[in-house]
């Protein structure tokens with residue numbers, strides 16, 4: 001067994017190297033080994049000071065997240081947190097200077113360990129953070145007490161409620177670290193430690209008072225944070241608990257504040273919010289693992305790219321490439337189309353500049369990476385082409401035949417199709433091994449999901465390269481099978497179907513949207529359609545009709561077609577599912593839509609009634625889960641958690657609920673199944689339980705084990 005903490009001595013300074021790959025998480029024995037090494041230094045007459053550093057790519061990235069699943073009760077959590085607090089106190093009590101040398105990231109428990117050290121030296125490109133809220137918890141090893149003592153209330157609140165890491169320079173100016181190192185972190189940290197030993201200085205963070213001296217200002221900052229979070233936290237509990245804990249740093253002494261933190265931590269770690277967010281953390285990383293694509297599968301380096309189609313999707317995809325510094329050719333049929341696309345891209349970047357999210361120089365640099373073209377010149381040099389032309393199979397066959405001829409043999413040929421059969425145009429390319437779906441979500445430069453659709457003959461190298469491309473573009477790539485509408489839109493169709501049927505039964509548009517936003521969706525189904533365009537949905541339905549398909553099985557509501565026929569396309573026409581005043585995006589309930597829904601309900605013989613919010617959420621979520629179960633049993637998703645990742649990142653499903661499949665597990669599959677049976681009785685045979693759902697419910701299992 002390799003040592004968890006190595007002990008070396010250089011010129012009377014001990015170097016304690018935490019070596020627990022891949023990210024030096026505080027797994028079993030790590031903190032114990034650090035404590036033991038610190039004690040050894042204190043007892044070693046040949047050593048005057050010590051530097052704590054991480055092996056590999058980072059300092060300590062926090063507690064081992066897998067441990068949280070083992071903390072089933074409040075008592076277990078309290079005991080664990082008490083043990084950690086005590087160890088950190090003993091490290092802080094060291095009689096010789098302890099200097100943390102931070103490279104990569106010091107996150108969560110990693111930063112808490114660093115703050116228990118007497119001083120911190122950081123590499124210029126490293127960062128520090130308390131990301132616990134992203135896992136549904138608060139810092140549980142003294143972070144809420146030591147951090148305000150170093151940097152004051154405002155930044156401590158920002159870090160502990162937002163979870164975003166802070167870069168080295170800001171950490172220095174805020175007082176979290178003591179020195180930003182030059183080219184050699186370890187050398188600088190050793191020199192720093194030696195100087196402190198020579199001066200006979202050790203500084204305990206918990207004894208600092210200056211930044212917490214103004215108690216009423218600290219309490220006021222916490223009150224202000226609560227007000228903001230009430231509007232922004234979308235039902236999350238952990239950020240509010242983090243504020244409660246930070247407040248204790250201003251109202252109680254260190255020991256009592258720490259006890260308060262432990263108590264709040266214990267409440268969080270056993271919550272469903274924590275279980276769901278931890279599930280999503282691992283789900284996002286599991287999604288990158290495809291069983292028949294080994295880790296060492298060769299990946300094609302992507303140096304240059306091309307996009308075909310300069311419309312909304314093509315433009316967004318070109319931006320996604322340019323944003324990470326990859327030069328991209330943007331092709332459309334004529335100069336007018338390309339220039340229109342380019343103008344939209346420029347407008348988007350200008351709006352980022354206006355909002356302060358981008359500098360003018362970055363705009364020029366990024367825009368210069370996008371080269372408009374109306375020909376295939378230059379395509380022979382690109383490593384990947386993403387086709388984002390119209391959804392027309394004949395057109396795609398021609399494009400892929402051209403690409404097969406023109407591009408180099410190693411070039412990946414991707415399509416952004418959202419509904420066509422990949423295999424069909426893959427054959428036309430003559431190189432089906434390199435053809436794959438890269439289904440982006442609108443706006444493609446913003447939305448995190450990349451649905452990677454493998455065709456029958458797609459090669460492992462093409463899949464591995466696609467996953468690497470997703471990561472490079474800052475997306476979450478999920479590999480799915482080539483079924484109709486793939487996974488995200490196939491499930492969305494059932495979500496929408498149920499919303500429309502509930503509307504006909506008597507719920508209103510604002511009621512349905514309100515029930516789903518209260519559940520945690522960023523926007524309800526109707527608000528979402530008003531943004532995307534009711535005309536877009538109509539065009540898709542026309543296309544599906546032309547190939548003899550419908551989006552979802554079951555009754556098809558005619559209400560969206562009625563709105564389309566009235567020219568109500570959504571926000572862009574001032575009316576859709578809602579009414580909008582000129583220049584405003586405020587959604588105003590329009591009783592005319594209720595009237596249309598009532599008329600269509602009458603035509604289908606549906607009796608109108610009062611529908612309550614619980615039924616809205618239960619029906620829509622049940623429809624989603626049942627279709628997810630079918631996707632899974634048909635083998636179009638590798639694992640249930642991939643579906644959770646797809647829905648969270650494609651449509652903003654609340655991560656703190658854990659995705660539709662995880663949510664079903666928390667509801668209990670027997671309950672989900674009973675609901676489907678009840679809906680079948682009440683609404684008709686189109687409610688059919690997926691075989692997998694019946695099987696798992698009978699076995700007392702969940703989708704996630």
Ligand code: 3H9
Nearest residue numbers: 022023025061062063064065107108109131139140141285
């Ligand atoms: C905490 O500290 C609570 C405390 O207050 C005290 C409690 C008493 N644990 O992301 P990557 C694995 S809460 C276990 O692909 P990157 C990850 O699953 C914690 N495993 O790499 C993956 O495994 P695999 C607060 C972890 O370079 C591999 O490492 N800390 C942990 O893109 C590589 O990960 C956090 O929330 C962990 N803590 O990004 C930090 N971290 O290869 C969470 C990673 O088998 N971690 N793994 O799929 C991160 O943000 C990123 O992993 C990091 C590296 C930025 C470090």
